[in-house]
Amino acid sequence: MKRILWHVIFCLGGILVFSPVVMYWFIHGSYERYIWIINGSFPFNNFGSGPVQLYLYAGLLSAGLILTTISFKHVNKYLKYAVLFIILLMIFIMSVSCYSPKSVNTQISKSLKIEIPAASIIEYEDSHGGFHGDGGTYAKIKLDGKGAEKSILEIKNSWRMLPLSENLNLIMYGGIKNNIEYSYNLADKFKIPHIENGYWLFVDRHSKSIDNYDDTDLFNRHSFNFTLALYDMDENILYYIEFDT
Incomplete structure (x- = not known):
């Protein structure tokens, strides 16, 4: 049971480490969505601010690194490789999707x-x-x-x-x-x-x-x-x- 908990914590940490990329893609992936977001209600209307985005990304990344660090020794290497591969794959996919000649x-x-x-x-x-x-x-x-x-x-x-x-x-x-x-x-x-x-x-x-x-x-x-x-x-x-x- 304890081993499963460590695996869950490690996966959650991996998600948080990756989440700044998702957030950036969500906000800046298309200008139509960007305009829709910053014209929305609180707190979304602050997402166009550079400092707000910086604090948000830093907070998510820090939390993810803390969780993955404390659980790193308690998970098997295959899970580590799998999480790393998925993160790199998703970063690549979102990087490609952000580049749109029809922006x-x-x-x-x-x-x-x-x-x-x-x-x-x-x-x-x-x-x-x-x-x-x-x-x-x-x-x-x-x-x-x-x-x-x-x-x-x-x-x-x-x-x-x-x-x-x-x-x-x-x-x-x-x-x-x-x-x-x-x-x-x-x-x-x-x-x-x-x-x-x-x-x-x-x-x-x-x-x-x-x-x-x-x-x-x-x-x-x-x-x-x-x-x-x-x-x-x-x-x-x-x-x-x-x-x-």
């Missing part, structure tokens, strides 16, 4: 052709679904620090300065054109403030688009498939929208 940062970087620094997305939502993939994607990205300098420079060099074109202004804020009222109001839908000082980029992804950066035919089709990004110079915030109908 939010990668998708946005590829779409806008600028580099989005890691951990800079502070809000994210994606309602795309169904057979046709209709819906909207929204991201709010804080561009500050050294990692963002290159991105901001690329924006200033290749994007257009505000204000928006007439069509984009209509779809973002609504209005009337040629006696037709447009009430899409995407700015209100995604809670994007009116930006006066900044830059914008429009990408027409519609199958009938001739010029991907021209919004002239935006309202001349039966559906929308476009990407729009707005950079607020005063707040250093980038707003990203994908809209598909």
Whole structure:
């Protein structure tokens, strides 16, 4: 009975030693989950903090090392090898799964052709679904620090300065054109403030688009498939929208 107890303690220690890897994967494995976690209730809203994560990982690791150390002499070598093998295997699997070419940062970087620094997305939502993939994607990205300098420079060099074109202004804020009222109001839908000082980029992804950066035919089709990004110079915030109908 005592031998079984030592085996249980050793296995529990192995789980605790491995748990920081699981926690890191759970928090940072995907940006969608990361945003969901840090926008949750206490204590999950603190998981985005570096010091909190450090204390959590250190506590779990310390507890695991203590349990495995005191029980190490009382378990057979086969169990030791088995636990070590499982830990190494799971670390490898989770390390591979954390590297995803379809991460939010990668998708946005590829779409806008600028580099989005890691951990800079502070809000994210994606309602795309169904057979046709209709819906909207929204991201709010804080561009500050050294990692963002290159991105901001690329924006200033290749994007257009505000204000928006007439069509984009209509779809973002609504209005009337040629006696037709447009009430899409995407700015209100995604809670994007009116930006006066900044830059914008429009990408027409519609199958009938001739010029991907021209919004002239935006309202001349039966559906929308476009990407729009707005950079607020005063707040250093980038707003990203994908809209598909």
